[in-house]
Amino acid sequence: MxxxxxxxxxxxxxxxxxxxxxxxxxxxxxxxxxxxxxxxxxxxxxxxxxxxxxxxxxxxxxxxxxxxxxxxxxxxxxxxxxxxxxxxxxxxxxxxxxxxxxxxxxxxxxxxxxxxxxxxxxxxxxxxxxxxxxxxxxxxxxxxxxxxxxxxxxxxxxxxxxxxxxxxxxxxxGEKLAIVADLGGGTSDFTVIRLSNKFIHKPDRSSDILANTGVRIGGNDFDKDLSLAAIMPELGYRSTYGEKGLEVPLKPYQDLSEWSKVNFLYTPKLIMQMKQLLYQSHDKTRFSRLLKVLQDETGHTLLAAAEGTKIALTDNQMHEAALDFIDEGFFIPIGRGQFDEAIREEVEKISASAQQCIQEAGISTKAIELVILTGGSTEVHSVQAEFKRLFPNAAIADxxxxxxxxxxxxxxxxxxxx
Incomplete structure (x- = not known):
């Protein structure tokens, strides 16, 4: 066999x-x-x-x-x-x-x-x-x-x-000097490598790999940034409560914006704390939406709306995030510019990691002949624009x-x- x-x-x-x-x-x-x-x-x-x-x-x-x-x-x-x-x-x-x-x-x-x-x-x-x-x-x-x-x-x-x-x-x-940009849901990784179809069967490719870098930023972080920037304010994010006008706790909103943490929020203790804050809230309409999400355990549905908005803004300048599972007829219009601004710092960190890979390879960006984009997060408009800016003379394979x-x-x- x-x-x-x-x-x-x-x-x-x-x-x-x-x-x-x-x-x-x-x-x-x-x-x-x-x-x-x-x-x-x-x-x-x-x-x-x-x-x-x-x-x-x-x-x-x-x-x-x-x-x-x-x-x-x-x-x-x-x-x-x-x-x-x-x-x-x-x-x-x-x-x-x-x-x-x-x-x-x-x-x-x-x-x-x-x-x-x-x-x-x-x-x-x-x-x-x-x-x-x-x-x-x-x-x-x-x-x-x-x-x-x-x-x-x-x-x-x-x-x-x-x-x-x-x-x-x-x-x-033929042979190409390439940079691979692998932008997934959780990480962004880069490799500068010499490629040729004549190299495919080489058992050891270490001499062809010039550098590797990576950063723990990906599409899930884009979802989080978009959620906190455009959606969570409509659930009372950064609103105030009490006589001293204190800001409401930020951690529940941050955890609701991260796929791996949502399930840890549905505790009687947190829900009781949010009920107490609602009584003192200066924006009861918005803050009550947070409490409803926690009580109904719809955090993943909320985050799915952020992810769906991210995807929709790949091809569209504007999208309405449907949050009617919270309130009937509740929609939030979100523009691509708002999304781009929300993820700007993350894109800068991704770009810096790619440039670090070029530096560690000991070459210039002009030497790159091929940019291989892989991973769903390379669909994001500002990400594509950044790699075209970094490598204007390279062919793009995606x-x-x-x-x-x-x-x-x-x-x-x-x-x-x-």
Whole structure:
């Protein structure tokens, strides 16, 4: 029996798996016909059955009783991995939760291959956690343990931007000096690399990789920035209360704007505190909306409205965020300029990381011949504009934004295991 290998792109927002079977690299359909799946999981309340991806999101948005989670990758390397979380009233650790998500990806790949796959190259960001090498190493060790738990015996890792480069390399003619910008939901990673279709089968590519940099900023941070700038003020964010005109606590709003923290807000203690503040609020209409979101546990729906606005503003100058689940007929008009301003500092940090990569490679921006954009966050208008500004003379490659990392990891698995 032929030894097969695969590559898994476990993303903050979306995931994929690709296999190397009989010399052919291909993505595996992981949710119906789709080769990508949102990194989301929903545990039904009635039987604790886990459902994944678009189905999980649909059940949650339709108010099916249960526990919904997204952005699981951001938990790796943090204290939350050990703390775990409540799932339908019972404690569950994140190793179990992430294992459940990755196990169903492996099952799809095993089924497509017609045999069990034992070897995998897992994608990883340049930094799971910024400026914390111990947490970064811990995150990779946790992901290794999870890969073993779901049944892989041989496990290697590759930086996600390098994997994206491998996927594009197969289509090249001639040699190119490229920078890969991989902007996902949780991180933005960059690699300067020499590419050629003649290099594809080289087992060691270290001499072709000139530099890697990364920063823990991605599409989820854009959602948060947009939410805090345009949506949360309509829920009383930065309003005041009491005789002294104190500002209301900001943390509930900040946590409601972050996918990985929303579920921790629905506590009797916090709701009681917000009720007490409502009594003293100077803007009861707006602040009462915050209390309603907490009581109805619609934080993910609120954040989904921010994400939907971000996506809509890719092609439109204006979008109305529908918040009628809070108040009937409640819509907030949001313009692209407002969004661009909300994420301006994040885009500047992303740009600085890309420029640092160029500097560490010892080249100039003019030397870059190809810019490979991958990851859903590269769709954002101001992000695209920034990379065109940084590299005005380079060709832009942005096809297969959501699947190129998975493909590239499978190409790398061929070189590592076969």
């Amino acid at each position: 032929t030894t097969l290998s695969c590559g898994i792109d476990f993303g903050t927002s979306n995931s994929s798996i690709a296999i190397d079977s009989k010399g052919k690299i291909s993505l595996v359909p992981v949710e119906n016909a789709s080769v990508t799946i949102p990194s989301a999981i929903f545990f039904q309340q009635r039987d604790n059955k886990a459902l994944y991806g678009r189905k999980a999101i649909s059940l949650f948005l339709n108010r099916e009783p249960g526990r919904f989670m997204r952005s699981l990758k951001r938990v790796l390397g943090t204290s939350l991995m050990n703390q775990g979380t409540l799932v339908n009233g019972a404690s569950m650790n994140f190793t179990t939760i992430i294992s459940a998500f990755l196990s169903q990806l492996k099952e799809k790949a095993d089924g497509a291959a017609g045999q069990e796959i034992n070897s995998v190259v897992m994608g990883r960001p340049v930094h799971f956690v910024d400026n914390d090498s111990a947490a970064d190493a811990r995150a990779q060790a946790e992901l290794t343990l999870i890969a073993q738990r779901v049944g892989f015996k041989h496990i290697e890792f590759q930086f996600e931007p390098i994997a994206a480069a491998f996927a594009h390399e197969a289509q090249l003619t 096809e297969n934004k959501l699947s190129s990392v998975g493909l590239g990891l499978a190409y790398d698995s061929r070189n590592k295991f076969n």
